[in-house]
Amino acid sequence: MSLVIETRQLSKHFGKVTALDGINLQIRQGEFVAIMGASGSGKSTLMNLLTCMDTLSDGQLLLGGVDASSFDEDQRRRFRADRMGLVFQQFHLIPYLSALENVMLAQHYHSVVDEAAARAVLAQVGLEHRMDHLPRQLSGGEQQRVCIARALVNAPEILFADEPTGNLDEQNEQLVLGLLQQLHRAGHTIVMVTHNPELGAMADRVIRLQHGHLVQEEVAYAPVVA
Amino acid sequence: MAASHPLFWRLVSRALWTRRSRMLVMFLALWVGAVIICALGAIYLDIDAKMSRELRTFGANLYVGPQAGRVLDEPSWQALDQALPPASRLAAGGFVYGMARLQQESVMLMGANLESMADLAPYWQIQGERLAVSFDERHAMLGKKLAQRLELKPGDTVTLVKGSQRQDLVIKGIVESGDSTDYYLIVNLALAQRWLDSPHRLSHGLLSLDNQQGQVESIAARLQQQFPALEVRPIRKVSANEGAVLFKIQGLMGLICVVILLLSTLCVNTTLMALIGERAREFALQKALGASRQAILRQILAETLLVAAVAALAGLLGGALLAQLLGQTVFSSSIGLRWPVLPLTLGISLLVAALATVMPVRRALALEPARVLKGE
Numbered sequence: 001m002s003l004v005i006e007t008r009q010l011s012k013h014f015g016k017v018t019a020l021d022g023i024n025l026q027i028r029q030g031e032f033v034a035i036m037g038a039s040g041s042g043k044s045t046l047m048n049l050l051t052c053m054d055t056l057s058d059g060q061l062l063l064g065g066v067d068a069s070s071f072d073e074d075q076r077r078r079f080r081a082d083r084m085g086l087v088f089q090q091f092h093l094i095p096y097l098s099a100l101e102n103v104m105l106a107q108h109y110h111s112v113v114d115e116a117a118a119r120a121v122l123a124q125v126g127l128e129h130r131m132d133h134l135p136r137q138l139s140g141g142e143q144q145r146v147c148i149a150r151a152l153v154n155a156p157e158i159l160f161a162d163e164p165t166g167n168l169d170e171q172n173e174q175l176v177l178g179l180l181q182q183l184h185r186a187g188h189t190i191v192m193v194t195h196n197p198e199l200g201a202m203a204d205r206v207i208r209l210q211h212g213h214l215v216q217e218e219v220a221y222a223p224v225v226a
Numbered sequence: 227m228a229a230s231h232p233l234f235w236r237l238v239s240r241a242l243w244t245r246r247s248r249m250l251v252m253f254l255a256l257w258v259g260a261v262i263i264c265a266l267g268a269i270y271l272d273i274d275a276k277m278s279r280e281l282r283t284f285g286a287n288l289y290v291g292p293q294a295g296r297v298l299d300e301p302s303w304q305a306l307d308q309a310l311p312p313a314s315r316l317a318a319g320g321f322v323y324g325m326a327r328l329q330q331e332s333v334m335l336m337g338a339n340l341e342s343m344a345d346l347a348p349y350w351q352i353q354g355e356r357l358a359v360s361f362d363e364r365h366a367m368l369g370k371k372l373a374q375r376l377e378l379k380p381g382d383t384v385t386l387v388k389g390s391q392r393q394d395l396v397i398k399g400i401v402e403s404g405d406s407t408d409y410y411l412i413v414n415l416a417l418a419q420r421w422l423d424s425p426h427r428l429s430h431g432l433l434s435l436d437n438q439q440g441q442v443e444s445i446a447a448r449l450q451q452q453f454p455a456l457e458v459r460p461i462r463k464v465s466a467n468e469g470a471v472l473f474k475i476q477g478l479m480g481l482i483c484v485v486i487l488l489l490s491t492l493c494v495n496t497t498l499m500a501l502i503g504e505r506a507r508e509f510a511l512q513k514a515l516g517a518s519r520q521a522i523l524r525q526i527l528a529e530t531l532l533v534a535a536v537a538a539l540a541g542l543l544g545g546a547l548l549a550q551l552l553g554q555t556v557f558s559s560s561i562g563l564r565w566p567v568l569p570l571t572l573g574i575s576l577l578v579a580a581l582a583t584v585m586p587v588r589r590a591l592a593l594e595p596a597r598v599l600k601g602e
Contacts, residue, residue, distance in 0.1 A: 044600065048596040051514075051596075053514065053594075053595050053596035054594075054596050074518065074519075077513065077516055077517075077518060078516065080514070080516055081515065081516020082516075086514055086515075088599060090599070090601070092507060092511045092514075092599055094237070094508055094511070095244070096240040096241065096243070096244045097236070097237065097240065101233065101236065104233055105233065105237070105512075105515065106515050106516075108231065108233055108234075109512065109515045109516035109517045109518075109521065110515075110516055113231060113233055150515075
């Protein structure tokens with residue numbers, strides 16, 4: 001399997017504070033990788049760099065074989081829209097757009113709106129009956145599934161999920177985890193930040209961070225990909 | 227996001243509706259601005275005509291008299307009157323003055339074309355009635371000071387005495403002019419000429435001319451050349467000040483517009499800044515999803531300009547009403563809403579709104595999705 005993400009001595013400094021220090025990482029296509037660590041370990045910073053939402057201080061970031069280290073803001077935006085899907089802990093849905101319109105919004109910023117495709121992906125996450133509802137009319141689990149549908153609608157190469165069950169009750173947590181596993185089995189590359197060991201155990205591989213250093217990589221689960 | 231896509235307009239319209247109370251504040255700020263621009267714009271464009279007419283109520287603006295050592299007779303006066311451009315001539319009247327004797331005392335007798343006095347001296351305040359016909363030889367008007375001195379009032383009779391001749395005159399009105407007329411006995415021109423033994427002679431003539439384009443000066447110069455035996459000169463007190471007053475009023479209106487527009491811009495700017503703060507997550511999310519800087523700019527501009535356009539259209543209506551109100555109050559006449567007011571109001575309102583978005587747009591574009599979406 002080809003590498004979709006590779007970091008070489010990746011570092012990020014905020015003034016005198018080093019948030020990430022010399023991270024070397026490889027993620028292959030179809031892998032489900034969990035990034036874990038305590039608060040302040042640097043996992044969110046790493047996620048921001050991998051999703052091109054922030055710029056690195058030192059080192060190199062290769063995404064799909066392309067050197068993204070020196071991308072300008074517009075290149076990072078374009079790369080993110082074209083090749084990544086983002087799932088947020090707090091869902092971040094536009095409150096005055098319906099579930100369907102929220103999904104279509106991602107299509108709009110990507111290329112063109114295809115309502116049929118948006119409906120199909122919402123059906124894929126089990127929301128075919130809630131498409132015209134506003135976020136406030138949906139449960140937390142349903143909102144997270146809209147968020148996942150939005151992340152999937154442009155067929156991204158990598159799905160990034162930042163604490164995807166952090167705001168959900170247990171029932172909805174299981175629902176979302178089941179969905180992520182399903183996507184993984186369907187061949188999606190998933191990178192997930194979590195502090196929850198149970199979630200980490202679902203991944204093919206767990207990367208542990210501590211004080212900005214990569215301290216451990218372990219296979220947590222029988223990987224789907226060979 | 228392409229502005230032409232229905233999703234874009236859905237995003238814009240729902241964003242406006244969701245924050246309708248803030249949008250209402252923005253709308254009102256822009257509406258007030260549009261009302262003022264429209265009303266003052268309408269008056270500005272109409273003011274030349276209106277003010278010229280108003281200032282003309284101060285009376286005559288051209289004096290015609292004899293050169294030193296010459297006399298002004300009625301044929302010369304009529305020839306000059308006929309040489310005036312008909313479109314500019316509003317009123318004309320000849321005057322003769324001389325001492326006359328009443329039973330009580332000697333007074334200054336003023337003969338005038340009484341039918342023209344309403345136009346030549348509209349500022350006269352009259353107690354009783356105005357003498358307005360030239361053939362009336364049984365009535366007279368008295369200057370206020372003279373009337374006070376002689377203790378006369380409308381309805382009383384005075385008698386002109388000249389040798390054995392007597393001419394009874396019933397006082398029809400008491401004139402307060404604020405000038406020397408207040409000391410005169412005023413009768414019609416023919417009676418005064420006869421009584422003063424000055425048939426067909428005038429002391430001077432006065433003309434009221436249209437001065438919208440400042441043409442009094444040029445007309446005076448032309449008449450002076452044509453009638454060298456006469457002294458023809460503008461009455462500067464009125465005609466020269468006319469332009470200065472107009473200029474000052476227009477400047478004042480411009481200043482009011484600028485102040486109101488500044489306040490509108492400030493209000494819209496403040497509202498938008500607050501809105502961007504409230505919507506930081508929305509814009510950060512859009513950026514995270516791939517929205518370009520242009521897409522964010524387009525959205526904020528579309529929302530703001532939409533509100534501004536509606537405010538400007540509503541402002542045109544309010545402005546037209548305000549212009550009429552001001553026209554009736556100040557000029558006692560309606561103000562014509564000329565077509566340039568429409569693009570002027572729309573253009574300035576949109577410009578103000580666009581200017582007000584500069585800082586909020588910069589703030590929205592500076593949002594860092596990673597930090598905002600994390601709630602930092």
